[in-house]
Amino acid sequence: MTLRIATWNINSVRLRLPLLADLVAALAPDVICLQETKCPDALFPHEGVAALGFEHRAVRGMKGYNGVAILSRIPFTQRDGVDPDWCAKGDCRHIAVELDAPGGPVELHDFYIPAGGDIPDRVKNEKFAHKLDFVAEATAWSAARHAAGGFRRAVLVGDLNIAPLEHDVWSHKQLLDVVSHTPVETQALTAMMQAGAWHDALRHFVPADQKLYTWWSYRAADWRASDRGRRLDHVWVSPDLAGGLVSHTVLKDARGWAKASDHVPVLVEIAG
Structure with a gap:
């Protein structure tokens, strides 16, 4: 038995609900994690999602901005009141559940880290300051979990809005002063990953010297x-799941769908 987890910044779940059917047809996921749903909880399209076979749903949204959701064919328990309210903003950027997965419970975190605006200066740009503060808090959270025994059977996904490696962008030199690839951001995200001893599941399959x-x-x-x-x-993924990584898919063709998001769905399949 394997667990197939997809993540996608959908850029409005109500606008792009029909594209979820295309995602399901292409990737056959067990779980879909969405970011930037831009939808208050009361207006989330539960019926449309249930019609695709995802009977279990956890949503945390707001009008017009941000928003995250986990859609699952597998039963889960939502983690409420356990994880931080990032930067004390309550701005719907994180949701987490414990999946009743075939090989045992899996702790799943869905994040939408702030984009950070256009100016890579925390003094001149409060959005950039928010982004750095968010990642710093997430790093401290990861470090505390690691100090307490580490993440076990855990997966963290989402639009983290940082491309940390040289070949995570089309031009490393030209984007060094562009928000998402500045040294302060890439170092911060790397520190967050290392603090929790997380394993980069996409780079598990695609070497760091290849474009992705x-x-x-x-x-x-x-x-x-x-x-x-x-x-x-x-x-x-947590270290104990790294050995069970089976496959990955970056659904590049989704960028060409009608009314596409500027992000494409990503799926990782895990055994065990």
Whole structure:
């Protein structure tokens, strides 16, 4: 038995609900983690999601901004009141559940880290300061969990809005001063990963010296031809699950769907 977990910044779940059916057809996931749902909980399209076979749902959303959701074919227990209210903002950027997975419970975290605006300066840009503070808090959280015995059978996914490695962007040199790939951000995300002893599931399959993207800007006249992408979407697993990684898929063709998100779905399959 394997567990197939997909993550996708859907950029409005109500606008792009029909595309969820395309995702399901292409990837056959057991669990879908969404970010940027842009939907208050009372208006979440539960019926449409249930029609796709996802009877178990955890949602945390707000009008017009942010929002995360976990959709599952597998029963789960939601983690409420256990994890931090990041930066004390209550802005719907994290949700977590414990999946009743075939090989035993799996703790699943779905994150949407702030994008950080356009100016990579925490003094001049409060959005960038928020992003750095968020990652710092998540690093402290990971470190505390590690000190208490470490993450066990845990998966962290989401739009982390940072492309940490040189080949996670189309041009390392040209993007060093662009938000998402600045040294202060890449070092911060690397520290967060190391603090929790997380294993990068996508780079488990794709060596660090190979290009790997999950996002292509809406600004590109022909995104596929220019291929100026970034890897902003991530899947991390705890060390005890790393040996069970079976496969991964970055559904690049989804960027070409009608009314596409600028992010594409990513799936990781785990055994055990």
